[in-house]
Amino acid sequence: MLGKGSFGTVYKGALYKGKKLVAVKRLEKLVEEGEREFRAEMRAIGRTHHKNLVRLLGYCAEGSKRLLVYEFMSNGSLADVLFRGIRRPDWDERVRIALDVARGILYLHEECKAPIIHCDIKPQNILMDEFWTAKISDFGLAKLLMPDQTRTFTIVRGTRGYLAPEWQKNTPISVKADVYSYGIVLLEIIVGGEEVDKTTLENMVKVGLWCIQDEPILRPSMKSVVLMLEGITDISVPLCPTNTSM
Template sequence: MEFITCSCVFLAITGFFMFKYQVVKYKWPLETGNFGSTNELTLSSFSYSELKRATNGFEEGLSRGSVGALYKGVLFKGEKLVAVKRLEKMMNDGREREVHAEMHVIGRAHHRNLVRLLGYCAEDSKRLLVYEYMSNGFLAYLLFCSKTSPDWNERESIALDVARGILYLHDECEVPIIHCDIKPQNCLMDDFWTAKLADFGLAKLLMPDQTRTFTLVRGTRGYMAPEWSKNIPISVKADVYSYRVVLLEIVCCRRNLDVNASKPEVIILINWVYKCFINQEMNKPVCSEEVNKKTFENMVKVGLWCVQDEPALCPSMKTMVMMLEGITDVSIPPCPTSSSG
């Protein structure tokens, strides 16, 4: 069970290969806390004793996942809060080789809407990763568990933050990256309530001239694109499909699947929102909350455009961002063809 009172970065990727493969060519001056140029690969190597001291003996747990636990820490003479991931399970050799390339690229990635990987420890059998600390927790908690839901302007901003982070992975990185696990539990909020994508443990890299690839099924049920179950190549559109669920969850501040819903037709958010949209009953998904009607309907249409079984029917992330920004008009979406994910 996750400790949600303190936020964290849940990134389940390994640093085992760091020493054998010279991925890291630049190091921070540990005394100054200089994070270097945004164009450099600025991962730092830490000793196990340094990180043990930084976390006060791994005292304050932030979360526990399938591959290890995350702890709050302080580095650079108490000036920098960090999240330290202590890995407890290693990947097989095949996945480890794949992660070599992922770490190389993600270590270079720097965007305001991505949680930043800062450093690592690979000492004997000990494997730890260090990330920037996110003080305002998981987006999932903010949407589904908080006593006070974000207001409409905040939700607009969050939706765009997440979309821009995905766009960066798809179009602006060294090579295209498919995140493969877009969901509110993998989005975190920083000091200024900016949403950032986290957890690149399932990420899949494409070659510069590659648009689709075969890979083992990855992701979380309810957010996964249909192509994962059809044994066909996946593309960046898999993330677009997942984002549509997150977008509608942000808009309505409720989970896509609510088994405790009062009426059967309300259980699956996507189907219910589409029915409300067609029947011009858009006050229902937001419980008559005061929202900007124009942007609300625009965001709903963008979300509904991405629920098709055929990836070619889903717009690109760039198009989606332009739709959300109001640069591109959003036409009436077709009826959802899939909602099971």
């Protein structure tokens, strides 16, 4: 067993007579949705391909059973790096990790055939490969939008502490829910950094605060987030968020 989360247990496995290692997640708290919708979402996610996404290699959906098969990541999660002292990244690495994650979410939101809301962005779902590249994982709660759709109604998905305020307001969810979660993760990434570049630190804090604005309309798109982190666009002084994430 590699780990256990709020929605399932992850096991280490092997394919092709042990030649290819994989991670297998067994979903234990199922999202209440139909078989057809689950399969459609998994097929869409299975077609994604980006250097900052963990590849979903396959899935099983038989009755109430849900298994997701991912490529194996050898260096654990961002949570291990940030909170468990597995490896202490320097400032430049923290900036790179923040951009890795932002680019992965941008791909899901704007570069897929149909936009995908991940719904559970958090350090535990960001894995590190053998080169310490950050990759977004765990699409068990992801929500697929139709090409002409910008928001959708769904039951609460995600993890306390990273949930956007709109999850509890019974209002439609958009990609801005992921932006909020990313803002929390971004602020966690920069906390504890040593020998920081003060200008970069200030800019990253501003981006994080814009991402966690209470109202979705005030949050930037992930494309804007990437451009701000890359220093291509200016960052205005953010409003002070009033909500505390659940």
